Amino acid sequence: MIKRRNVYTQLHPSEDRDWNQELQDIPLSRREEKSADIQYYDEKSASQDEVFLSDPDEVLDSKKDDDKAGIELGKLKHKKIENNNYLIIKWSVIVITILAAFTRYWAIGRANKPIWDEVHFGKFGSHYLKGSFYHDVHPPLGKMLVGVGGKIAGYDGRFAFEGADYPEGMKYWIMRAWLATFGVIIIPLAYWTSLELGLSHYSSFLVSWFLIFDNGFTVISRFILLDTTLLLFTATSLHCLVMFHNQRNKPFSAQWWLWLILTGASIGAVSSTKWVGLFSVTLIGIYTIRDLWAKTGDIKMKYSTYFGHWLARIFGLIIVPASLYVLMFYVHFSILNRTGPDDGTLSSLFQYHLAGSGLQENPLKLAMGANITIRGNFLDSGLLHSHEHQYPEYSLEQQITNYKFHDDNNLFTVLPWDGAYDPEQPVQFISSEIIVRLRHNATGKFMRVWTDWDTPVSGARGYHVSAGGSDNHTESKDLWRFDIYDDLNLSPAPEHVHSLTTRFQLRHIDTGCLLASSDRRLPDWGFDQFEVWCEKNIKSNALETLWNIEYNRHEKLEPAPDRGFKRAFWRDLFRINHAMWSDNNNLRPDEDRNDPLTSKPFHWPFMLHTIRMCGWGDNEIKFLMIGNPLIWWGSTAALVIHTAMLVYYQVRMRRGVREWVKKDWEKFEFFGHSLLLGWVFHFLPFYIMGRVLYFHHYFPALYFAVINMGFVIDFALAKLNKSNQKQLVFLIMLAVLLLFWYFSPLTYGYSKPSIDLKGRKWVSGWRVYGDE
Known part of the structure; x- marks a missing residue:
């Protein structure tokens, strides 16, 4: 017999084992709790905290002396225990769901104006109801679900979500309640996940209790935001991983396939809500790599079976989530089929398919005297643009930039190089041999190149481009030529420039340089717009030097007939994701401005920061994003304790101390992978992000x-007897509930002067009152 300490082990509630195996699995400290009849140890040689166990086979051999009647009686009693456990779980789920619903739904319509990011996500939901195209840094699933909530509420999508009170008759509270329902679902799901991980009923109930009565989880669930959707799919990703892991001994069974596919669907859904969902993809990816690597050491496994494991995971964890992600954008494009505020994000051909864009009215060819907009062809490009603001140095003339949004300052007129345009003359179509000037419509200035200076941002690679001059005087620096490069619709390319499809290079006549633009942004004096320069490499064929005509109007030309352009879905998908990536990276903190809403990652685990979700006037209803201190600080301490435990037992195992049976150690390791690594992957990446960060970014990590x-x-409970367990659990629940109640005025909206809550400011970074 080998002396072993009574370390953590738990009977899995959902596994179907024989009676003897279950007896072996139940830790000594819980046998009395489960049933006095399920105790199989020698009281003379073991205590509540210490037990002598041999290997599993020895244990089974030691039980062969039991008489048949005793075993049958044990089975009957165990069946009764199973029934009792089922009733406990059933009623626990009912209780926690009711509590979750009450905390999430109560007074949900109290603030009758957009709160915090409702101004963004409510507006995005409106676009789905109107079918108007928009662009955002997040994938579409979460915002489409906001639109579903609007549809349920009977909302027509016309409210601007720009600070005014919600109009009378708008059932905004239904939209909030729809998303709050996701927050309710998280609670029983967390309870179920905890049970499947092997936690006791007490501990699983505590997990759900923590999530119900955390002020932060509650307040973020009560408004029209993406965070509740993100948290739900983060929770389903963890849950499905745990369920799939529990089927590891039944590979390729129906349940195994079910949870594998649901795991893939969950990571697809969480990634389709926000890109931080990729942290869950990383967690499950690392688990899969470890699992497949472990299988390489199974000499009993056939090569065909091992290859089947690879194929199954490629299908379930790559093809399924990727397909779901792509499907969300397909639905996104299908619904948003009308012109909107952000058409300029995507290509000219994409906009051609948007009803109301006006591009269907373009003449086929570009002609002298046409009013046009010119779109760049690099991935994140916008439209050639100018405005009255001047460069602070170099030419001191009007700026030429690249701007991603439709604007009157994007319009230019194509004029002959040698004089004014005469509308009475026959129409002259533009080919590569025609020399032109480009006049900015709003200011009357001409686009020109200066060889005296390099471009402000890109430096020596290009010449400085500005807008200057006048109609009365033609200068050589104002002259350009449309060099046709190719055509997206015709091969070979046509002789004349066609609207939308012909790609060309604007070549400067004097220098031979090529007009170019990229995602390099101008400083503040350039309003963060993209830089435009003239590329000195006259043989360049880079995307930065390619342009096309987007908008084209000419008084003598009729709209072209329908040219039968097909949607290039994959190209549009790539472009919009690149635009999302670029815009995300540009959400950088202003180092010269102290923004009280932003925070640093090290603030979050210790709750050193909070967010005011609205105005803070004495007569306003005020909401503060603040967590329950016991839960936030306790969960951070638990991360340290779990890490210390993992190191402690690893060291003892290396020193030859045998305290675990293999099955229990594997379970302990899986806790570390799913929970500790889950927290690490959802928290540490924020340290290397350059974008602006906020307190609510910690919530997915907090869930783990x-x-x-x-x-x-x-x-800890495993070390206590049943009575002490109940007392400790009750005290924890009471403390959490009292703290939730204490901070609840800031969770459900406080309409009196904030100074009244001065006592609730326990940390200097908690913006409970005052103007700080």
Whole structure:
């Protein structure tokens, strides 16, 4: 017999094992809790905290002396225990769901104006109801679900979500309640996940209790935001991973396939809501790599079976989520089929298919005297643009930039190089041999190149481009030529420039340089717009030097007949994701401005920061994004404790101390992978992000931390008898509830002067009152 300490082990509630195996799995400290009849140890040689166990086969051999009647009686009693456990779980789910619904739904319509990011996501939901195209840094699933909530509420999509009160008759509270429902679902799902991880009922119930009565989880669930959707799919990703892991001994069974595919669907859904969902993809990817690597050491496994495991995971964890992600954009493009505020994000051909864009009215060819807009062809490009603002140095003339949004300052007129345009003359179509000037419509200035200076941002690679001169005087620096490069619709390219499809290079006549633009942005004096320069490499064929005519109007030319352009879905998908990536990277903090809404990642686990979600006037209803201190600080402490435990037992195993049976150690390791690594992958990446960060970015990581806290509590409860377990659980629940109540005025909206809540400012970064 080998002396072993009574370390954590838990009967899995959903596994179907024989009676003897279950007896072996139940830790000594819980046998009395489960049933006095399920105790199989020698009281003379073991105590509540210490037990002598041999290997599993020895244990089974030691039980062969039991008489048949005793075993049958044990089975009957165990069946009764199973029924009792089912009733406990059933009623627990009912109770926590009711509590979750109450905390999420109560007074949800109290603030009758957009709160915090409702001004963004409510507006995005409106676009789906109107069918007007828009662009945002996040994938579309979460915002489409906002649109679904609007549809349920009977909302027509016309409210601007720009600070005014919600109009009378708009059932905004239904839209909030729809998204709050996702927050309700998270609670029983977390309870189920905890049970499947192997936590006791007490600890699993505590996990759900923590999530119900965390002020932060509650307040973020009560408004028209993406965060509740993100948290729900983060929770389903973890849950499906746990369920799939629990089927590891039944490969290729129906349940195994079900949870594999649902895991893939969950990571597809969470990635289709926000890109931070890729952290869940990373967690499950690391688990899969470790799992497949472990299988390489199974000499009993056939090569065909091992290859089948690879194929199954490629299908379930790559093809399924990728297909779901692509499908969300297909639906996104299909719904948003009308022109909107952000058409300029995508290509000219994409906009051609948007009803109301006006591009269907373009003449086929570009002609002298036409009013046009010119779109760049690099991935994140916008339209050639100018405005009255001048360069602060170099030419001191009007700026030429690249701007991503439709604007009157994007319009230019094509004029002959040697004089004024005469509308009485026959129409002259533009080919590569025609020399022209480009006059900016709003200011009357001409686009020109200066060889005296290099471009402000890109430096020596290009010449400085500006807008200057006048109609009365033609200068050589104003002259350009449309060099046709290719055509997206015709091969070979046509002789004349066609609207939308012909790609060309604007070559400067004097220098031979090529007009170019990229995603390099001008400083503040250039309003953060893209730089335009004239590329010195006259043989360049880079995308930066390619342009096309987007808008084209000429008084003598009729609209071209329908040219039968097909939607290039994959090209549009690539472009919009590149635009999302670029815009995300440009959400950088202003180092010269102290923004009280932003925070640093190290603030989050210790809750050193909060967010005011609205105005803070004495007569306003005020909401503060603040967590329950016991939960936030306790979960951070539990992360440290779990890490210390993992190191401690690893060291003892290396020193030859045998404390675990293999099955229990594998379970302990899986806790570390799913919870500790889950927290790491959802938290540490923010340290290397250059974008602006906010307090609410920690919530997905907090979800893992809370379940991990349940694990640490479960480990501690295993050392206590049943009476002490109940007392400790009750005290924890009471403390959490009291703190939730104490901070609840800031969760449900406080309409009196904030100074009244001065006592709730426990940390200097908690913006409870005052003007700080």
